[in-house]
Amino acid sequence: MSDRDPKVRFEKVTKTYGTLQVLDSLDFHADNGEVVTVIGPSGSGKTTVLRVLMTLEDIQSGVIYIDGEPLNKMSRGGRLVPASKAHVRRIRAKIGMVFQNFNLFPHMTALQNCIEAPVHGKGVAKGQATTEALELLDMVGLADKRDHYPSQLSGGQQQRVAIARTLAMRPEILLFDEPTSALDPEMVGEVLNVIRDLARSGRYTILLVTHQMGFAREVSDRVCFFDGGRILEEGAPRDLLGDPRNERTRQFLSKVLEAR
Amino acid sequence: MSRRLAAVLVLLGFLAGLAIATFSEYRIFLPALLRGAVVTVKVGVLSIALFYAMAFIAGIGRLNKNRIIRYTATVYIEVFRGTSLLVILFWLFFVLPEFGVILSPLAAAVLGMGLNYGAYGAEVVRGAILAVPRGQYEASLALNMTPRKQMLRVVLPQAVLVTIPGLSNLTIELIKATALVSAVTLVDITFASVQQNQIHLRTIDIFVITLLLYYCLAQFVRFGGGMLEARASRHLAKAR
């Protein structure tokens, strides 16, 4: 790893489902501490980018690098060979993902959700994990809900617990896949506030998929417009959202803005 | 489509197996097994008829407004689900005569199996009736139907479709359960194979053939149930 390596780099990544090509030889990168928002029409491959990076999906060709180290491959004798499970787990520890549907563990309380992976996966002492988890729950404004089960929490609260749970693993890269799409409108704000704080802290490299254009403009360093599994246009939020050059981008933005 | 193909293949294989068997040395025990198979099918068909009848009578009865009808249905269901089929068969054949009711072996077998599986089927029917959407009741009420008409013309036709998977599973269970009827001295295929095994000592051949016959019967029912279900759901999908 050198300082010049981007935090995340996709090199000619191709993903297909059967005959459907979802990512088309995609080149993409995000620098350390950069907040990149991914926008684009439904089915354009936004979710797939995050899922591939989280190793929830295999890719057919190409290499994904984290801090200059390949994720889906490893080098042996100067050649890249398919990565071992141990290698994937080691690199994957730097990545955390927040899902559209939260995916909290329903049989665990908010606190238990947050300490499960640190304690039983990483071997952090339970006392220490609990202290850290309570700090995180406090940060997302839910310290008083520590002993509530997910079914006892609102959607917005569940998503905030899910963010705390992700942060408890101390990731360096955060992936958000439409984190507010499943929420009632009045709960969107409380979740965006948490994400805004994370974005401003500069401690995380963030990839955010969202349809909240105002929020994207506010927090991102760069916005990428996806269409057909490729980046059609990217740039500073003010440029891309304010004065898109590509016709498709223009169409998409006018539709999204019209809908609100 | 592949299910249909599979069923045809099973049938063809079954016939081919029979043909091979008839002209091979299996002919020393095969006729006896086939005579047993005829008894199995006879008991099976008659019990299935009683099973369906009881399933609907008790299933509907259990939801009746009249308390006596409801309790009778409930007691029937609990008693016949709670005991073991073999005990029921023995009881009908060996104890009932004490009460002056003497049943032929076939009657005892059919009554025992039909009542036993009817009790399980009643729960399937009850579930299906309860699954009919409330709106259907309200609509028929709005059309000023009598409760009887409402049940017969609106609720049941819809519920029947929902019962198909459950009842066809139970039908397979019933066919398997016919293996017990030698308890009332019937010589079905299972008992025939035990007898033939004692005479000819061709243990593996005989029991494998018997198992395969049951397997084919079960696949046949599964296939039929699947087809009915597919047709029924197409029908319903169009209506909704």
Added chain:
Amino acid sequence: MDWRWDFTFDVVLPQLWAAAGITVYATVVSFLLALVGGLVLMTLKVSKNPVVSFVAGEFIEFIRSTPLLVQIFFLFFVLPEFGITLPPLTTGILAIALYNSSLCAEVYRAGLLAIPRGQYEAAVALNMSPRHAFRRVIMPQSLPPIVPALGNYLIAIFKETPLLSFVAVGEIMHASKLIGSEYYRFTEAITIAGIFFLVMSLVSAQLVRAVEQYVNRSILH
């Protein structure tokens, strides 16, 4: 009808009481074996190797489609041909266990299929090992549907044990038959056997319901 109480108390009850022990023993041992056997079959069926998975699937289907009684006879008569001679009770328990393993395998599989994909994905995103994810995330959530279904199979196995009387295992049904053929009286023995099964099934059904509620309450909130 004449029901003879002296006969009931002097002959029938003592003999059935002794036989009830075998019924309960056969039920419990078959059930425990079926729990483990079902796990093995389910693991084979979800195997990534298509041949293993196909063979396991067809095996399960075959066992489920043929009568338990014939399977009992099969083991009873065929095992000795391979030089394996076991006591009838052992053979019978093995047959019941094998039969119910196939049913349990399907219960386990259905329980696992009912868990949303997102739960597996969250476990990956938290970098859990597959073992950890299964033990602490997947398994606890699959229990609420699995436990009551297994409870019902326990009751079903209990009601299947009379089949062992066909191979002369001295459980309750066999004891009733023996009494019947010895004294030419079936009424008391078979009626009491019937009541025994009825009462035990009704009580166990209540128990299963209670356990189901307990599991639901303690795992899903």
